[in-house]
Amino acid sequence: MSGRLLVGTRVDWRRLVNLAGLLVGVTVVALFVSAAIPQVVGADASYVVRSDSMSPSIEAGSVVYVSSVPAAEISTGDVITFRNGAAGDQRVTHRVVGVVEEGGERRFRTKGDANDQADPELVPSQAVIGRVGFHVPLLGYAITFAQTDLGLALLVIVPAVLLAVTELWDLARTGTDRTTGSSDDTEENGRD
Numbered sequence: 001m002s003g004r005l006l007v008g009t010r011v012d013w014r015r016l017v018n019l020a021g022l023l024v025g026v027t028v029v030a031l032f033v034s035a036a037i038p039q040v041v042g043a044d045a046s047y048v049v050r051s052d053s054m055s056p057s058i059e060a061g062s063v064v065y066v067s068s069v070p071a072a073e074i075s076t077g078d079v080i081t082f083r084n085g086a087a088g089d090q091r092v093t094h095r096v097v098g099v100v101e102e103g104g105e106r107r108f109r110t111k112g113d114a115n116d117q118a119d120p121e122l123v124p125s126q127a128v129i130g131r132v133g134f135h136v137p138l139l140g141y142a143i144t145f146a147q148t149d150l151g152l153a154l155l156v157i158v159p160a161v162l163l164a165v166t167e168l169w170d171l172a173r174t175g176t177d178r179t180t181g182s183s184d185d186t187e188e189n190g191r192d
Contacts, residue, residue, distance in 0.1 A: 031139055032146075035063050043133055044068045047081060047091055048140035053112030054079070054093060061141040064093050064132045071106045071125035075099060079132040080108065082123045093132060094119060 038046040043065035052060045058079070066081045074080060074096060081093045097118055098109035107122035145151040 031136060032143070034065075035136075035139060035143055038065050041065060042067070044130055045081075047093065048143055049093060049135070050140075051112075053114050054095070055114040057095075057113050058093065058132075058135050059137055061139075062135045062137045063139040063143065064135045066093075066130040067133050068130040071128060074106075074108065074125075074128065074131060080110065080123075081129045081132060082108075082110070083127045083129065084121075084123075085127065086121055091129065092119075 034041045035046045038044065045066045046063050047066065049058055049060055049062045049064055058064060064079075064081060076096050076099060078096045079093060080096055081091055084090050084092045092110075094110035094112050096108045097111045100107045100109060100122060102122070106125045108125075108128070109118050110123055111118040146155050
């Protein structure tokens, strides 16, 4: 048989839509799991990017996946995430534009790709969380929304209630079919 669709063959659109919905659902769950448990994708941590300082490389709303690396392996051009003590221990993701050996310690000059100037302070190696391996655009918006009360309601509570209602509906319908008997059951049992 060739790979052509036979004339007169009907496409089961309901099954196709269900399959597409399942694929979308699995993809969304996998993305959320990867952000919550970054070890499943080989990273040590994940963070939501909240500013456009790394645009266009990494836009606000992206999730960066960070792996711990020794300071000696970080070089100019790497994108790192670090704790910025000057900003109240905030985590910052910027590109390394220079490496400085100072007093026997390795420090990093960093700069956001969208910024005109490098960051004012050198980043000590002990403040480095790790090197960014990859990022997923827009996922951070969904994660941030999911952490709100409305997000919790729409993404967890409403689907749980809908699942419970559909299961109860199926149980009630199955119970009704058994008590009234259906034409399919009488034919299978040989009854008229």
